[in-house]
Amino acid sequence: MPAVRGDGMRGLAVFISDIRNCKSKEAEIKRINKELANIRSKFRGDRTLDGYQKKKYVCKLLFIFLLGHDIDFGHMEAVNLLSSNKYSEKQIGYLFISVLISANNELMKLIIQSIKNDLSSRNPIHVNLALQCIANIGSREMAETFGSEIPKLLVSGETIDVVKQSAALCLLRLFRTLPDIIPSGEWTSRIVHLLNDQHLGVVTAAVNLIDALVKKNSDEYKGCISLAVSRLSRIVTASYTDLQDYTYYFVPAPWLSMKLLRLLQNYPPPEDPGVRGRLTECLETILNKAQEPPKSKKVQHSNAKNAVLFEAISLIIHMDSEPNLLVRGCNQLGQFLQHRETNLRYLALESMCLLATSEFSHEAVKKHQETVVTALKTERDVSVRQRAVDLLYAMCDKTNAEEIVGEMLNYLETADYSIREEMVMKVAILAEKYASDYTWYVDVILNLIRIAGDYVSDEVWYRVIQIVINREDVQGYAAKTVFEALQAPACHENMVKVAAYILGEFGNLIAGDQRSSPFVQFNLLHSKYHLCAAQTRALLLTTYVKFINLFPEIRADIQNILKSDSNIRSSEVELQQRSMEYLQLSQIASTDVLDPAAVSGAALHPARQ
Amino acid sequence: MLQFMLLFSRQGKLRLQKWYVAHPDKQKKKITRELITTILARKPKMCSFLEWKDLKIVYKRYASLYFCCAIDQDDNELLTLEIIHRYVELLDKYFGSVCELDIIFNFEKAYFILDELLLGGEIQETSKKNVLKAIAAQDLLQEEETPQGFFEDHGLG
Numbered sequence: 001m002p003a004v005r006g007d008g009m010r011g012l013a014v015f016i017s018d019i020r021n022c023k024s025k026e027a028e029i030k031r032i033n034k035e036l037a038n039i040r041s042k043f044r045g046d047r048t049l050d051g052y053q054k055k056k057y058v059c060k061l062l063f064i065f066l067l068g069h070d071i072d073f074g075h076m077e078a079v080n081l082l083s084s085n086k087y088s089e090k091q092i093g094y095l096f097i098s099v100l101i102s103a104n105n106e107l108m109k110l111i112i113q114s115i116k117n118d119l120s121s122r123n124p125i126h127v128n129l130a131l132q133c134i135a136n137i138g139s140r141e142m143a144e145t146f147g148s149e150i151p152k153l154l155v156s157g158e159t160i161d162v163v164k165q166s167a168a169l170c171l172l173r174l175f176r177t178l179p180d181i182i183p184s185g186e187w188t189s190r191i192v193h194l195l196n197d198q199h200l201g202v203v204t205a206a207v208n209l210i211d212a213l214v215k216k217n218s219d220e221y222k223g224c225i226s227l228a229v230s231r232l233s234r235i236v237t238a239s240y241t242d243l244q245d246y247t248y249y250f251v252p253a254p255w256l257s258m259k260l261l262r263l264l265q266n267y268p269p270p271e272d273p274g275v276r277g278r279l280t281e282c283l284e285t286i287l288n289k290a291q292e293p294p295k296s297k298k299v300q301h302s303n304a305k306n307a308v309l310f311e312a313i314s315l316i317i318h319m320d321s322e323p324n325l326l327v328r329g330c331n332q333l334g335q336f337l338q339h340r341e342t343n344l345r346y347l348a349l350e351s352m353c354l355l356a357t358s359e360f361s362h363e364a365v366k367k368h369q370e371t372v373v374t375a376l377k378t379e380r381d382v383s384v385r386q387r388a389v390d391l392l393y394a395m396c397d398k399t400n401a402e403e404i405v406g407e408m409l410n411y412l413e414t415a416d417y418s419i420r421e422e423m424v425m426k427v428a429i430l431a432e433k434y435a436s437d438y439t440w441y442v443d444v445i446l447n448l449i450r451i452a453g454d455y456v457s458d459e460v461w462y463r464v465i466q467i468v469i470n471r472e473d474v475q476g477y478a479a480k481t482v483f484e485a486l487q488a489p490a491c492h493e494n495m496v497k498v499a500a501y502i503l504g505e506f507g508n509l510i511a512g513d514q515r516s517s518p519f520v521q522f523n524l525l526h527s528k529y530h531l532c533a534a535q536t537r538a539l540l541l542t543t544y545v546k547f548i549n550l551f552p553e554i555r556a557d558i559q560n561i562l563k564s565d566s567n568i569r570s571s572e573v574e575l576q577q578r579s580m581e582y583l584q585l586s587q588i589a590s591t592d593v594l595d596p597a598a599v600s601g602a603a604l605h606p607a608r609q
Numbered sequence: 610m611l612q613f614m615l616l617f618s619r620q621g622k623l624r625l626q627k628w629y630v631a632h633p634d635k636q637k638k639k640i641t642r643e644l645i646t647t648i649l650a651r652k653p654k655m656c657s658f659l660e661w662k663d664l665k666i667v668y669k670r671y672a673s674l675y676f677c678c679a680i681d682q683d684d685n686e687l688l689t690l691e692i693i694h695r696y697v698e699l700l701d702k703y704f705g706s707v708c709e710l711d712i713i714f715n716f717e718k719a720y721f722i723l724d725e726l727l728l729g730g731e732i733q734e735t736s737k738k739n740v741l742k743a744i745a746a747q748d749l750l751q752e753e754e755t756p757q758g759f760f761e762d763h764g765l766g
Contacts, residue, residue: 016714059717066626066716068638087750095720102631125746135729138631162743165733173729201734208610208731245736248691255735258685300694307687342656347686381655 009056016063032064043077051089054081062096071100079107082114087125090118094129098136112145119149124163131166135173143174147181150174155190161199168194168205172212182213184220195227200246200253203231207259214266224263225270229279232260236285240295250295251304261311269319280322286312287328299341306336306344313351323360330355330364337371342381349375349387356394365395373407382416389419393426401434405444412451420455424448428460438467438474446485446495453492461498468502476509478502483516486524496528497536504543508550518551526561534572541567541575545582559586610730611689612664612679613640614723616712619673621645624712625719629730648677658686669693673709696726699740721747 015035022028039057042049049057054077061074074096081093097111105111111133118130134142134150153159154167174181182191191213194206207228214221235243238252246253270276290309294301313329316322333355336348349372356365372395376388389408396404408427415423427448435441445464449456468478482499485491503521510516522544529540544558561567567579616625623641632640647661648668659666661679667689668677676693680686697707699722704711712719725740727733734740 013714020713063716066623068623070634086754087747088754091721091747092717095717125743125750128743132724132728136724138729162739166728169728169731169733172731176729201736201739204735205728205731205733245738248695248735253735254691255688255732258688262683262685300691303687303691307685307691310687311685342654343658343687343690346656346658380652383656383659386660 009059011056012059012063015060019067028067029069032067032069035060036064040073043073049077051081051084051086055089055092058096059092062092062099065100075101075105075107079110079114082111083117090126090129094133098133101137108139108141112142115142115146119146119153124160127163128166131163131170135166135170138173138177140177143178143181147174147178151182151187151191154194155187161197161202164194164197164199164202165205168202168209172209175209175212179216184217188220189223192221192224192227195224195231200243200256204253204256204259207256207263211259211263211266214263218266222267225267226272226275228260228263229270229275229282232257232264233278233282235260236282248304249298249301251301251308254304254308257308258311261308261315265315265318269321280325283312283316283322283325287325287332290332302341303343306347310347310351314354317351317354317358317361320358320360326355326358326361327364330361334368334371337368337375342379342384345375345379346381346384346387349384349391353387353391353394356391362395362397365391366397366400369395369400369404376407376411382419385411386419389423389426393430396430396434398434398436401430402440405430405434409444409447409451412448415452420452421457424452424455424460425457428456428463432463432467438471439477442468442474442478442481446481446498449492449495449498450485450488453494456494461494465498465501469505475502475506479506479510480516483510483521483524486528491528493532493536496525496532497539500525500536500540500543504546504550507547511551518547518554519557522547522551522554522557534575537572538574538578541578541582545585548582548586555586559583562586610681610684611692611727612681612730614679614727615641615644615675615677616719617645617675617677618709619649619675621649624674624709625716625723627720627723627727629727644677644679645675648675657690667693671697674712692727692732695735695737696723698737699726699744702737702741703744 018031019028022031039060042053042057058074058078058081061071065071078093078096078100081089082097084090084093101107101111115130115133118126121127121130131150134146150167150171154164154171159167171182191206191210195203195210197203197206210221210224214224235253235257240247240250240252243252246256248254264279270279286309289305294305309332313333316325316329320326330352333348333352336344337352339345339348352365352368355361369392372388372391376385376392379385379388389411392404392408405427408423408430412420412423412427428445431441431444442464445460449461468474479502482495482502485495486499503525507516507518507521511518511521514520525540525543529537532540541562544561548555548558562579562583567575568583570576570579610629612630613626613628615623617623623645626637626641628637644661644666647659648666651659657667657669663682664679665682665684665686666677666679667686668675669690670676676697678689678693680689700707700712700719703718703722704715722740722744725734725743734743
């Protein structure tokens with residue numbers, strides 16, 4: 001349909017056309033500046049502008065601002081429009097202000113005065129404009145000025161429904177700015193009773209407010225629980241003709257249902273057995289409906305229906321008290337895991353993470369391990385794959401840790417760079433938590449370094465060294481494995497660090513084998529020396545001095561390295577110092593000085609290597 | 610609650626921006642730029658939801674326009690998609706088969722309609738009929754006002 005301006009602001013339409021016809025950014029800026037100059041002169045001009053013209057120019061300014069250009073005038077004219085008794089002028093004035101005025105603008109007092117006037121107007125449309133403006137700006141000053149009036153408007157029997165709705169959300173906005181405006185006591189039960197209002201629009205708006213109030217003070221608003229449950233019950237059992245305008249594509253009041261389910265998640269399961277029974281029935285009904293054939297093929301129907309379903313499952317998980325419901329919820333999500341629609345698979349993976357943490361449903365979740373692993377491998381959308389990773393992490397326990405860690409390592413080989421760091425952490429945590437065989441743990445961490453070395457933080461490799469030091473049973477294995485890893489052509493620097501430390505401590509355990517004799521170990525490490533950063537080289541030097549103690553037969557070779565110019569005269573102070581000191585130590589020759597305890601104990605933490 | 614809603618074209622031109630939290634202008638521009646780039650880079654069959662910074666983003670494309678909402682972590686994604694759909698339905702009913710041009714030339718109307726649907730970042734009225742009634746009432750007030758400059762604009766002033 002062609003763009004037609006029914007309200008006559010033809011000048012605006014022409015201006016917008018001009019902008020669209022500009023062939024370049026420069027042309028656009030030129031046209032805008034021309035218009036700004038025109039408007040400036042009109043605002044400053046001798047002839048006072050009438051409301052219509054003011055409205056037109058203020059609207060043009062708004063358009064220019066929304067294009068991305070700064071506007072530094074026009075605010076006064078916009079504020080003037082507020083006091084017009086023409087609705088369209090008021091409306092533009094309020095829009096300009098909502099978009100452009102910041103809370104500390106000097107015109108705020110005038111604006112607040114206009115709002116006050118409109119708030120007490122007989123015309124509900126004007127009242128709503130005022131409420132909308134307050135909700136849009138929601139500054140502290142507004143909260144202080146209107147904080148006592150809005151609640152009155154909200155609960156008064158004389159307020160019409162349409163205004164009540166706006167008042168509820170306006171009050172919510174102010175409450176978010178200044179929580180003290182609704183004191184406990186006098187307003188509580190009246191606000192809670194809005195849940196029983198005849199008009200579903202009012203209830204929908206009010207439940208948002210109540211949810212926020214409950215989050216601040218759940219005890220005070222406890223009365224909402226039974227009201228929420230009965231309201232929910234009435235909606236869920238309604239046929240699709242009952243709620244008329246509030247039925248959305250054959251789903252009765254989905255937004256309200258969702259909000260009520262959300263509201264109930266602020267509390268533990270209801271104490272009153274009657275209320276509790278009713279709630280359980282509701283949840284069962286919602287789960288049952290999910291199994292019925294859909295009333296419409298439209299995606300809007302399934303989205304609304306499933307939205308309520310997901311929220312119901314969230315509540316079931318939160319209550320964590322009905323094993324039957326938890327298992328049913330889990331099965332429903334399991335069905336969604338293989339749904340055609342990507343959105344549903346995404347949400348199912350997300351919801352299942354929560355189910356995995358509940359002891360009642362943890363086992364049920366594990367049954368879906370294979371499906372989740374398949375998702376990890378085959379989903380095209382990286383955000384869905386991420387949810388699969390999160391779920392595997394959540395469902396991991398002693399029985400499936402090896403498999404899951406294996407799958408995650410596989411995935412890591414080709415994973416997006418944006419998610420590698422998080423994945424590395426997750427794998428490291430799982431490996432440590434569920435290791436029964438520490439050789440497995442060592443393998444996993446070394447694999448991590450090999451696959452995603454750049455994303456292995458210091459904490460991770462400090463940890464593997466700490467564990468190896470504290471577990472005799474794994475020291476020989478660790479030495480052998482790092483030795484082999486070092487032989488790979490492209491060896492990550494973090495691997496060199498780990499290897500240097502471990503061989504320095506436990507290289508003797510593999511020195512008996514000719515293939516990993518002291519000299520071979522030393523050469524292998526030293527072959528990486530010049531490729532490494534200064535910090536790593538410092539670590540290597542410490543390993544060398546440990547070698548002097550472990551393997552006196554290669555002392556001379558090591559001393560040569562320590563003596564070399566690139567070390568003794570290194571521009572890196574740390575390297576210079578270490579080479580010098582270690583060289584001196586080695587020349588003193590007493591075995592006491594180079595006692596392993598003395599050297600390692602003095603700097604046991606890998607960071608100080 | 611909704612933190613903001615953006616409407617933008619496939620070329621990345623912003624057609625509407627409604628913010629429900631206060632940010633300095635510079636930050637708004639940065640967020641807008643970065644998010645638009647992220648969304649435009651996504652392929653057609655991908656999920657309608659994504660995590661972006663510490664927000665959840667829900668978006669859907671209708672013809673040449675992307676409708677994009679940022680919501681809090683505990684908000685319901687599927688119903689946010691339906692908020693978008695409801696908004697599109699309202700625009701469609703109001704303009705009669707709405708297209709991008711309608712929103713460009715009648716941008717202020719798009720904001721007025723949105724303000725009847727959402728307030729303070731929460732959905733205000735879920736009945737399509739009631740929202741349209743409210744908009745119609747506004748329009749009626751407008752028509753009753755004599756457009757004074759109307760004659761001037763058309764060279765008859």
